[in-house]
Amino acid sequence: MSEKRRAVRKSVPMAVDTVPPELATDPIATRTSDFPRLAAAASLVRLEEGLYALGIGPMPGLPDCSPLVALPAILLSAPPAGRNGCVEIIGTSGDAAGWVGRDGGTVVVKSPPGGGYLWVTAYGPPECAMALPLVEPRRLDRPCSRGAPLPQLDAVIEPDEIPTEIVLHMERIGDQRFAGQGWIGNRGRKLRIEAFSIRPTERLAASDIEFKGLGPNGRETPWVTDAKLCGTRGQHLPLTGFAVRLAPHVGDRFDVLYQGAFFESGVAGPHRNGTLCISAIADDPLEAINVRVIRRATL
DSSP: OOOSOOEEEOOOOEEEESSOGGGTTOSSSOOOSSOSEEEEEEEEEEEOSEEEEEEEOOOTTOOOOOSSSOOSEEEEEOOOOOTTOOOEEEEESSSSTTEEETTOEEEEEEEOTTOEEEEEEEEEOTTSOOOOOOEEEEESSSOOOTTOOOOOSTTBOOOEEEOEEEEEEETTTEEEEEESSSOEEOTTTTOOEEEEEEEEOSSSOGGGEEEEEEOGGGOBOOOBOTTOOEEOSSSOOOOOEEEEEEOTTTTTTEEEEEEEEETTTEEEEEEETTOOEEOSSTTOOEEEEEEEEEEOOBO
16 A cells, blocks of 8 residues: 555544633633634544654744744644554654644654554644645655655654664563563553663664663662663562663664553653653553664765
8 A cells, every 4th residue: 555645534624622611610721812712624644554754744824823832733643443553653853742843843653553543633723724734654664665755854764673672570570571562561460660671683782772760769770781680670669760862872873762651640751862751640660661763864
């Protein structure tokens, strides 16, 4: 099937309340005077199974509308899916997961076996005629066809994923070794991760990747490298956060993207390049991690 943008449903203009009606009388949750409603347009985009960088085009002719709210803005989100799972949003070039500003950007996503769908929604003030940005998918897990045009994606072409090996030490199970693809651990089973290590298996040395952990009461480990175990064994101390980064001499050529799944708050992230991934709930134990190292190639 074609890997170009395929919107299986036409864009749908709509007005969006900024606060649900049942909260309209709440003195804390009230509509803003600037934007009591929002204009929006949405489309549904299908992606076949695989890892993609989505180039999100700019929204020309729409100036910034408020010093307080960054409108217009674009949100990518995954609708509820069946047993095959949802499209996973791994990271964006913006500051918040799934959000892209009016100038466009790049979003890295993974589509599950059998393919999946993404909502692309553009938001703006009510007087704006909203139009959807151009979406240009580029496969990250296979090379482009010879002679195919190369879309501009923040001046980056043909990035690919570096395979890794991850060791987790989990309560009641001990050490387990995994190929670092997708979620590693036991999501939903509430088995605490007490230590972990990450080792690239191709193109990078074990010393090129560094990681640290966070424990109860904010106890933070030093940065660890060379595939050494980060955390504890046999002390019943769960990890409550972690971070991963590349060594300085390779950091300009690679990105590392990661998420954590926690007992109570669920999934946090994606984060990248050394930012601490923690739960919104203090001392919430970590039960699974999802780490990807991606090579960048510049024009």
